[in-house]
Amino acid sequence: MTTPSNRGAGASDGAHPRREAAPGFSASPWFQALLVIIVLVVGYVIARSLGIGGGFPGTTGERFMAWLDGIYAWIVVNRNDSPLFLYFFNYVSVGLGSAVVLIDRLLGLLTWPGVTVIGVLAAWRVAGWRVALLVLVTFGVFALTGLWDESMTTLALIITSVSIALLFGLPLGILAGRSDRFHRAIRPVLDFMQIMPAFAYLLPFVLLFGIGNPAAAVVTAVYAIPPAVRITALAIRGVPKGAIEATTSLGSTPWQILTKVQLPSARRTILLGVNQTIMLAVSMVVIASVIGAGGLGDAIYQALSKVNVGQALQAGLAIVMLAIAMDRVTGAVGHGTRTPDIPDRYRLPLLGTGLIVSIVTVGVARLLGVEGWPRDLSVDISGPVNAFADGLQAAIGPFTTALGTWTLDRVLNPLSAVLGGAPWPLVVLCATALGAIFGGWRAALVSAGSFLGVGLLGVWGNAMDTLSQVLVASVLTIALGVVVGVLMSRNDVFAVILRPVLDAMQTLPPFVYLIPAVALFGIGRVPALVAAVIFALPPVIRLVNDGIRGVPPATLEAATSQGSTGWQLLTKVELPMARGSLLLAVNQGLILVLSMVVMGALVGAGSLGFDVVFGLAQNQLGLGLASGLAIVCLGLFLDRVTQGRKVRRA
Amino acid sequence: MRRGRLVRAAAVAVVMVLLSSCAVRTDQLARDPGTVRMALNGWVGYEASAEVLAHILREEMDYQVQLVRVDEQPSWQAIDQGVLDVIVENWGHEDLMELYGPGGNGTAVDGGPNGNEGVIGWYVPAYLEEEYPEITTLEGLKENTDIFRTAETGDRGEFLGGAPGFVTQDQGMINAFDLDLQIVFAGSEPAQITEVRRRYAEEEPVLFYFYEPQWLQEELDLVKVDLPPYEDGCADDLEAVPCDYPAYELNKIFRAGFVEEDDPAYRFLDNWTWTNDHQNEVARMIADEGLDSSDAAEIWVEENPDVWRPWIPAGFDAG
Numbered sequence: 014m015t016t017p018s019n020r021g022a023g024a025s026d027g028a029h030p031r032r033e034a035a036p037g038f039s040a041s042p043w044f045q046a047l048l049v050i051i052v053l054v055v056g057y058v059i060a061r062s063l064g065i066g067g068g069f070p071g072t073t074g075e076r077f078m079a080w081l082d083g084i085y086a087w088i089v090v091n092r093n094d095s096p097l098f099l100y101f102f103n104y105v106s107v108g109l110g111s112a113v114v115l116i117d118r119l120l121g122l123l124t125w126p127g128v129t130v131i132g133v134l135a136a137w138r139v140a141g142w143r144v145a146l147l148v149l150v151t152f153g154v155f156a157l158t159g160l161w162d163e164s165m166t167t168l169a170l171i172i173t174s175v176s177i178a179l180l181f182g183l184p185l186g187i188l189a190g191r192s193d194r195f196h197r198a199i200r201p202v203l204d205f206m207q208i209m210p211a212f213a214y215l216l217p218f219v220l221l222f223g224i225g226n227p228a229a230a231v232v233t234a235v236y237a238i239p240p241a242v243r244i245t246a247l248a249i250r251g252v253p254k255g256a257i258e259a260t261t262s263l264g265s266t267p268w269q270i271l272t273k274v275q276l277p278s279a280r281r282t283i284l285l286g287v288n289q290t291i292m293l294a295v296s297m298v299v300i301a302s303v304i305g306a307g308g309l310g311d312a313i314y315q316a317l318s319k320v321n322v323g324q325a326l327q328a329g330l331a332i333v334m335l336a337i338a339m340d341r342v343t344g345a346v347g348h349g350t351r352t353p354d355i356p357d358r359y360r361l362p363l364l365g366t367g368l369i370v371s372i373v374t375v376g377v378a379r380l381l382g383v384e385g386w387p388r389d390l391s392v393d394i395s396g397p398v399n400a401f402a403d404g405l406q407a408a409i410g411p412f413t414t415a416l417g418t419w420t421l422d423r424v425l426n427p428l429s430a431v432l433g434g435a436p437w438p439l440v441v442l443c444a445t446a447l448g449a450i451f452g453g454w455r456a457a458l459v460s461a462g463s464f465l466g467v468g469l470l471g472v473w474g475n476a477m478d479t480l481s482q483v484l485v486a487s488v489l490t491i492a493l494g495v496v497v498g499v500l501m502s503r504n505d506v507f508a509v510i511l512r513p514v515l516d517a518m519q520t521l522p523p524f525v526y527l528i529p530a531v532a533l534f535g536i537g538r539v540p541a542l543v544a545a546v547i548f549a550l551p552p553v554i555r556l557v558n559d560g561i562r563g564v565p566p567a568t569l570e571a572a573t574s575q576g577s578t579g580w581q582l583l584t585k586v587e588l589p590m591a592r593g594s595l596l597l598a599v600n601q602g603l604i605l606v607l608s609m610v611v612m613g614a615l616v617g618a619g620s621l622g623f624d625v626v627f628g629l630a631q632n633q634l635g636l637g638l639a640s641g642l643a644i645v646c647l648g649l650f651l652d653r654v655t656q657g658r659k660v661r662r663a
Numbered sequence: 664m665r666r667g668r669l670v671r672a673a674a675v676a677v678v679m680v681l682l683s684s685c686a687v688r689t690d691q692l693a694r695d696p697g698t699v700r701m702a703l704n705g706w707v708g709y710e711a712s713a714e715v716l717a718h719i720l721r722e723e724m725d726y727q728v729q730l731v732r733v734d735e736q737p738s739w740q741a742i743d744q745g746v747l748d749v750i751v752e753n754w755g756h757e758d759l760m761e762l763y764g765p766g767g768n769g770t771a772v773d774g775g776p777n778g779n780e781g782v783i784g785w786y787v788p789a790y791l792e793e794e795y796p797e798i799t800t801l802e803g804l805k806e807n808t809d810i811f812r813t814a815e816t817g818d819r820g821e822f823l824g825g826a827p828g829f830v831t832q833d834q835g836m837i838n839a840f841d842l843d844l845q846i847v848f849a850g851s852e853p854a855q856i857t858e859v860r861r862r863y864a865e866e867e868p869v870l871f872y873f874y875e876p877q878w879l880q881e882e883l884d885l886v887k888v889d890l891p892p893y894e895d896g897c898a899d900d901l902e903a904v905p906c907d908y909p910a911y912e913l914n915k916i917f918r919a920g921f922v923e924e925d926d927p928a929y930r931f932l933d934n935w936t937w938t939n940d941h942q943n944e945v946a947r948m949i950a951d952e953g954l955d956s957s958d959a960a961e962i963w964v965e966e967n968p969d970v971w972r973p974w975i976p977a978g979f980d981a982g
Contacts (some may be wrong), residue, residue, distance in 0.1 A: 089740075090768060093768075118672045219737060223744045223746050224738075224741040224744060225741070225746050303733075304733065304737065305732060305746075307731070307732075311732050314705075314732055315710075317853045318705050318707060318853060319853075319949060319953075320856050320860075321953060396953075410861070417814070421815060422814055426817065527851075528857050531861070532857050535861065536823065536849055536854055536855070536858035537814075537815040538815070540854075614848075615850040615854060616849075616850055616851065616854040617848060617850050617854060617858075618850070619847070619848050619850075623850060626827045626850060627827040627848075629827075630734045630828035631827065631828065632736040632737070632740065
């Protein structure tokens, strides 16, 4: 499975040579960063002994939140009078809500044998028989878990929101591919959309579009748009200049250049963007169940409200299969591989046969009165899963709880105390310095701005606590990711076994493993940390593995022939040469951990994430949005610090 | 039946086209006439009530029922937007009634009590009371806050808060009673229940926000802490609340338009009242025995026709 392109494919320009030959120790960025950290800790100790506390002065945050709450109140009062709603939002709302319902009905009308036959045939035609088999298994899982209807609802929601995302995303991407100015203008917007936690914008969209399917469709589309725009732009830009110049010299109009040259040659890359969009949509429909979207996400929610982990896992499994099947189908279209090679003259008859088979299946099924898969014919795996979870808790519970306590006492509490207790100007200075060290003056400016922004939003204390949690989770993720990634690159058998596990980890909705984490580690920041690590680990492992495997064999041979040991080979040759991938892995790890901040609040992580959840649950737009924006600020800082050098070069 | 569904799909499409030719008000959103849309709030007791009502509406009265899972506050918002018809178990929310009720924009109507009585309070496990008999009094609690210390709260006692969507005044109570406690926000009800179960299994101390009717009360032996009873106005300042939570007479909230239509479905829901015991019977089947909530509702409906027959509006013929 391709890694989610949170940072866009443009960020990965692969391994590049080290900038300069071994810099002096004092000039090493790591040494400088260490100095900054020492300054921060010393500053904290001095401030504490002088009785100076942390916190950010001023009431701008409160005023901002009150202003947002005012907007909320206005909308509630004016929803049925204001032309903005009567002629715009309510239209969109009705249209989208009805679209989801109609698609769902259509899937219902096709009956389960019909949907299965059409799905499998289509998958075979575009992606070959292996993928078709996978699609068949996926439908089998929907049926056997007793979640057929829910799966169809989810599918309807995904179809609707992916259509919206592509309807807006592809043209925007084409525009960004053709105009540098537009590209520069839209990039920060996309960055913002990708760092903003999905939970934080649920409430504004519910307010504008109404609870249930309409808001769910819009929110999912918004969440899924960025890769469509980014990768389309990248694809259009990647078209060889020579081809365009040749066409221009032949007198083609811009429209002809686009449709005859740019789009056809960028097609495969654009399809990969579509693939990413679909994957994001799949993960978002689960979150959208919080605002009343039905389907598989709702099934997970329902199981969890009874603390039935097994049942939740069952629904989670259906999501995983859905995600993997959709990924393989669209991925195969994108790569253009594995498509059955059918001579032109057989194509039309084949299509006709497929259509007839589908129609006959649907017809027969409808005559027999079949609709959804009968619920009685399902397999319940929740019993054994729950027994396993209980057994696990009994076996290692005491150990994990002790580990959790240790993490809190020794790592999280001290770090949180330093960040939250140090005087705010010192923290801002240190952040700026880190930005300058790792990313140059631009990153330094962004870092300073982000921290000031957090303060002005009035959530300084919470943000520092959240930052401490994010840092710890990221360090853990990256350390684990590098170790496992290296192992995976060394051993092909291990890699083959690990790959489906990573696929599942990446697509399994985090809701499913949050509760077992509480059972093992006790409520609070630790289970949130564990969940964040699980969520962020797969892409990091993949990137490390890809990076090391990408090292040219000739280089390795040269090093081996000079008598390098395995360890030397790894530390002196492979890791340095995979530096580009490693940096990207660090960056991805941080951003993914950050995106779990709100999820973590569901198991007691508190701080910014909790305020986002609380704002949503209690209709407090100001608090929820301000906390969401603060998370974006932290994200900008972490992002710029970890990939600043590339930005400066670009 | 099949034809009926096709007609309905067509009807929705027609309504869409009609609506798009004029200004659209949120309370006119497309909706099937034969469908009742019920909020499904996130606790099992609520689910028990909703599923029983849905089962009777579906099987006995031939309605379609759509259960929409949303939090408490958003369900009011959904009533206001015309997306939902009824909340079957509402806990207080006077502020929302002011906003959306007859005194506000008039989109929501108080449907009267549903017969359930709700208690919110602070709870401890029974084994803790055996060890510290005075722990269920305010004075005893005050002296023993240190037993609730955890790694999460350091040198203060831990108070385990409820789900973010629930009605709370815990911080105000901690302030007013001057208790050395710090709230750890559970963030969600399943997380809170998992934690309470874990501590219960280890017989560790735990003090937490909880409520009745709640199915976990049947599984675990919990004791409510005795705090000064609620009086009118004592919870006005959320920074300092020197009293316990009020007892809630749980009520139904209807969409104003749904009441005006005076459909048999509305009259059925209006007639419905039942007791905490009824709700717990169903909730226990769902949560403890792991039955599917609709199966649990079906069993209860089959076993208790005397209870629910009178709810069906007089003269209603299911046809």
